[in-house]
Amino acid sequence: MKVGIIGCGSIAKHRHAPEYKGNPYIDEIVFYDRNRDRAQALADLFNGRVAESLDELLEDKSIEAISDCSSNETHHIFSTKALLSGKHVLAEKPISLTIAQANEILEAEKQSGKVLMVDHNQRFTRAHQKAKEIIASDELGKVLTFKTTFGHNGPEHWSINSTNSTWFFKKDRSGFGVAGDLGIHKVDLIHYLLGDEIKQVSAFQGSLDKVDEHGNPIEVCDNIVCNLKTQSGRLGTASFSWTYYGEEDNSTIIYCEKGILKIYHNELYQIEVIKENGERIHYQLEAIQTNDNQTNSGVIDAFVRSIRLGEKPIISGEDALASLRVVLGILEAAETEQVVRI
Ligand SMILES: NC(=O)c1ccc[n+]([C@@H]2O[C@H](COP(=O)([O-])OP(=O)(O)OC[C@H]3O[C@@H](n4cnc5c(N)ncnc54)[C@H](O)[C@@H]3O)[C@@H](O)[C@H]2O)c1
Structure with a gap:
């Protein structure tokens, strides 16, 4: 085609x-x-x-x-x-x-x-696929809490317009700053891994360091930190940042009844499982894609497969809408300094 x-x-x-x-x-x-x-x-x-x-x-x-x-x-x-x-x-x-x-x-x-699919590509990495499998297997029992982060040095180092006048820094074009750029990826990932949805949020946000082409602080947040509660009562925290200078952080920790699942915490092992008795199991899968290391994401192959075989795509429009609702809720919570129900 x-x-x-x-x-x-x-x-x-x-x-x-x-x-x-x-x-x-x-x-x-x-x-x-x-x-x-x-x-x-x-x-x-x-x-x-x-x-x-x-x-x-x-x-x-x-x-x-x-x-x-x-x-x-x-x-x-x-x-x-x-x-x-x-x-x-x-x-x-x-x-x-x-x-x-x-x-x-x-x-x-x-x-x-x-077919409509949305590029929430975090679902496709081998570590996230494996994490979903481990959680679903019940080997660690139920998920109780989680902690996730996604940060790098900012989109002015990535966008084709690699300057401070990038659209990523403009409210009317980017909408949500780092919350919609990086945050939405982890919101979708948490929904996917837990098979649950974030339903209550509180947050703080700021434009701490990035400036536009005139040297003024950008109109959207470059950092946002959030408290999250899911539909089934799990509690989590999330930090999203465009000011992690020196190294990206794309890591997630899932704390379960019988142990801990660490994703992208260790350079050598993309997943570490720590059992309640202290035993550690390491999985060597593949390094996470970063802005500087773009390996095949699997997204395009999955999209083409959905079209060819008439299969429902792994990320639907409804999934994307659910994540959008959470990002809007997080930003509202930060603005109003209130807990927001999604
Ligand atoms: N899934 C991911 O991991 C991921 C990663 C990066 C970016 N993105 C998303 O991809 C989209 C593009 O981001 P990017 O980093 O490539 O940005 P970019 O600025 O590098 O490229 C955007 C391109 O779109 C073109 N464009 C914008 N408005 C247009 C219009 N009205 N008509 C025709 N062309 C138009 C621009 O000229 C530019 O060439 C954004 O929505 C971004 O959030 C997703």
Whole structure:
């Protein structure tokens, strides 16, 4: 099949395009970006072609699926339009900036009957897959509490516009700052690993260190720390940061009735299980993807498989909406200094 990519920045270059290129069912990638040079650069790199306009891309009947890799504020426009044009859609996270916008996309999914998947790629890493298996096996008993974090040195080191004027720092385009950029990944991961949903939150947020192109503190948070309670009463904490300078932290600890599961805490062993008697079991799987180490995420292969086999995608629009609700709740809690029920 042929696929189209809308938005030819960093995630298109480092994940979507190379993984489509490596998928045996993909014949050609068609690139569209309002900055034509960026589309051309990826077309050259991945031996694809450029669409001159969004309409040209969406009206092309030979294209079956679209990756929406545009910045956050346009996901609901492009993903909705692509679905209603009869394309399967893999939308980047966060699904949208508001619940109403997410519902627009979900409605278009229903109307079109096409596959909608959202790129919450944390579900796919081997360590997270293994962690889910260990939790489900009941070897450690029930999950009681958890602690998760995701932080790096900031999107101005990643985005195609690698300066402080990046859209990631603008309220109207990024929406949620680090909470929607990194936080939403771990919210989705906790939902996935625990088979449970976060239902109550409190939080503190700040723009502690990042400045915009004029030297002013950015309009969105660069750090947020949260207390979380799930539907079934589990308690957790989460910290999300764009100011972890020197090294990324992408780790999670799950505390259970009969021991502890540590994920991405040890460089050598991606999972450590510590039993209640102190016994340690180490799993050597694969290193987590970082901004500097982009290995195959498995997301594109899963999306293509869903389309080919007519299977429900591993991350649905509803899953993405559930995570969006939590991020909105966390930000409301931080703003109002109140506990928020999701
Ligand atoms: N799943 C992940 O792990 C992950 C990682 C990074 C980024 N992302 C998400 O991917 C999306 C893109 O992020 P990025 O890092 O590639 O950003 P980026 O700034 O590097 O690239 C975005 C591209 O979209 C294009 N674009 C923006 N608005 C457009 C419009 N209206 N019409 C046409 N083109 C438009 C820009 O010109 C730019 O080339 C964001 O939603 C981000 O949250 C996801």
